[in-house]
Amino acid sequence: MFALQKFARPIRSKSARVVLASVLLGVSAWAFVPYFEYRIAPSAFINAELLRVTAPITGRLTENLPRKGELINQPEKVTLIASMVTDRRHLLDLERQYVASKDSAEVARKQLDEITVFDAELAKRNEAYRSGMISRLKHEVEEADAERTGCLAEAHQRIEVGSRMQALVDAGTTSQIRAAEAIATQEATSMRCRMAEARFQRLKGELSAAQDGVFLGNGANDVPYSQQQRDRLVLRRQELQTVRLQETLRIEQLTAEIAEERNRLTRVDHYDLTLPPSHVVWSVAASPGSAVVEGQTLVDFADCEHRFVVVDLPERDFEQIKAGDPAAVRLIGSNEWAEGRVHQVRGSAARADDRLLAAQVPTTGPGNITIEVSLPRGVTPADGNGFCDIGRMAEVRFQRSSFGLGQAISWIFGRKSAGGAVLGLRGALDGSEPDASIGSRSIEAKTQLHPLMFGFGLTKRSALETVASE
Secondary structure, eight states: HHHHHHHHHHHHHHHHHHHHHHHHHHHEEEEHHHHHHHEEEEEEEEEOOOEEOOOOOOOOOTOOOTTTTEEEEEEEEEEEEEEEEEHHHHHHHHHHHHHHHHHHHHHHHHHHHHHHHHHHHHHHHHHHHHHEEEEHHHHHHHHHHHHHHHHHHHHHHHHHHHHHHHHHHHHSOOHHHHHHHHHHHHHHHHHHHHHHHHHHHHHHHHHHHHHHOOOOOSSSSSSOOOHHHHHHHHHHHHHHHHHHHHHHHHHHHHHHHHHHHHHHHHHHHHHEEEEETEEEEEEEETTOOOEEOOOOOEEEEEEESEEEEEEEEEEGTTTTTTOOEEEEEETTTTTEEEEEEEEEEEETTTTOOSSSSSSSOOOOOOOOEEEEEETTTSSSOOOOOTTGTTTTTTTEEEOOOOSHHHHHHHHHHTOSSSSHHHHHHHHHHHHHHOOOOOOOOOOOHHHHHHHHHTTOOOOHHHHHHHHHOO
């Protein structure tokens, strides 16, 4: 009994109660210090966007389907779906058209080759005909020239005979009838010479035309039969060249269509998926070996590389937080702090986010804004066991204005009177500069204050900024 009284006597002393009360007050004040220096979000959690994969074809899932919670470190191509039925009718139709066009082009090519050979033979025949006609016309021209020359000589002789007969008639040696007969013979010879001259000129014209390839005959055979055949072959050659060109273009088009159709059938026959790196398999909506239809959801991947924190704050802090501002983030249960950046800020009346997100975002209540804080890479270990920490609650702190708790305490302790301390604290909390007439602060008070500031969790940098501002 005496021992208990001896042990209880120090505890009941006034100094022990004062110390205990001071400790409790200090711990309570220490708990509220971050709320003066930072804006602390009441609710925050890690989130990430989802990459959803749907079935592009109807088929059966293979055993390569990734498992839930698996982390993809490197891109890997896997066969996800194997088709059960493949429709190849369109490919067969294209191949049939390709064969038909190829055969048609080949037939046109053979006909063109035959036309080339036949045209060469007709050209030889036409040249032989032309040479023969020119040679014959040359001989006929020579004959006509000789006939004309002989006729002219005979005409000169008949003129001379007629002159002599006229002289005999004038002398009365011969009768007038003999003179008339001589004149008639002279006129006949003259007309025959004119006919020979015309025939000579006609044959010269035919020879000139034959040398140019036009053979003037009776009007029906101006162009030889071989040349007429060559003209018909030219038209036929043009038609076949047009057909061959069309079929060649058709073959090129069908070749491209067949290649595309085969690629499509290859894609339809099985579906290959390249697994995205730095993603974790968030959910799997089907089992390996099960049948799937086109458009059915297969698997969701969560982006572990671009995670962000969703934060709710009161609407009054909207103007104080801007995109790009720093924010301190700590996961609940962890002692490590990381610095993130504000990505976007949405008001309480904004429409809901339509993105596919891994963690469900609660509906923002009236008077609250939603803030997204992007996390730096490697802030938390990206592993499949914890699903990259997506959905974990976090503590997020936003820096308040430069006139914070450190300056408020410095202002209070720099006053010489209690009234100055009260006004200094009020000015610190209101964000306004106190009246200088209340009192002046001393350098000694500042130097004694800064260790106290460090004790309240303020950094050395903020303390130095406080001294510089004062």
